[in-house]
Amino acid sequence: xxxxLKNRHIQMIALGSAIGTGLFFGSxxxxxxxxxxxxxxxxxxxxxxxxxxxxxxxxxxxxxxxGSFSAYAYEYWSPVAGFITGWNYWFNYVIVSMAELIxxxxxxNFWFPAVPEWLSALVCAVLLTVVxxxxxxxxxxxxxxxxxxxxxxxxx
Numbered sequence: 001x002x003x004x005l006k007n008r009h010i011q012m013i014a015l016g017s018a019i020g021t022g023l024f025f026g027s028x029x030x031x032x033x034x035x036x037x038x039x040x041x042x043x044x045x046x047x048x049x050x051x052x053x054x055x056x057x058x059x060x061x062x063x064x065x066x067g068s069f070s071a072y073a074y075e076y077w078s079p080v081a082g083f084i085t086g087w088n089y090w091f092n093y094v095i096v097s098m099a100e101l102i103x104x105x106x107x108x109n110f111w112f113p114a115v116p117e118w119l120s121a122l123v124c125a126v127l128l129t130v131v132x133x134x135x136x137x138x139x140x141x142x143x144x145x146x147x148x149x150x151x152x153x154x155x156x
Contacts, residue, residue: 003064004135004136004137004140005136005137005140006140008144009140009141009143009144010054010057011054012143012144012147012148012151013053013140013143013144013147014049014050014053014054014057015050015147015150015151016143016146016147016148016150016151017049017053017147019046019147019150019151027042056068056069056072059072063075067086068089069085069086069089070082070083070085070086070089073085073086097125101121101124101125102117102121104120104121104124105117105118105119105120105121105124108120
């Protein structure tokens with residue numbers, strides 16, 4: 001295993017994960033329903049998510065193993081916790097990935113109405129798969145810059 005992710009990659013991936021697409025896509029209705037107080041709760045949850053991802057980054061630096069969350073749950077908690085965490089992680093990412101692709105298709109369709117939502121979602125899925133298959137450094141750089149866009153857009 002080569003360690004090609006830099007500290008800046010890990011920090012920006014943590015920030016980008018804390019913000020997420022749902023903040024932009026789902027917040028309109030939530031803000032209309034509850035008012036601006038929801039921004040405070042989003043911020044608090046984002047801070048907690050940032051610390052969780054940073055803690056996992058520290059664990060991965062201290063003990064680099066294959067298996068991500070489930071490997072750490074297995075080792076530091078129990079084999080059952082590792083098993084449940086692994087399947088929960090997989091299921092969550094399948095559902096979240098589909099929701100993110102749908103949101104991407106809706107955004108692109110808003111700006112380019114002639115492009116079908118499914119087509120832009122498919123192109124996005126293929127591009128993300130290609131970036132993930134190249135190498136970890138490419139993934140880190142891509143996540144760094146795309147997370148930078150999300151962080152900048154959040155504060156504008």
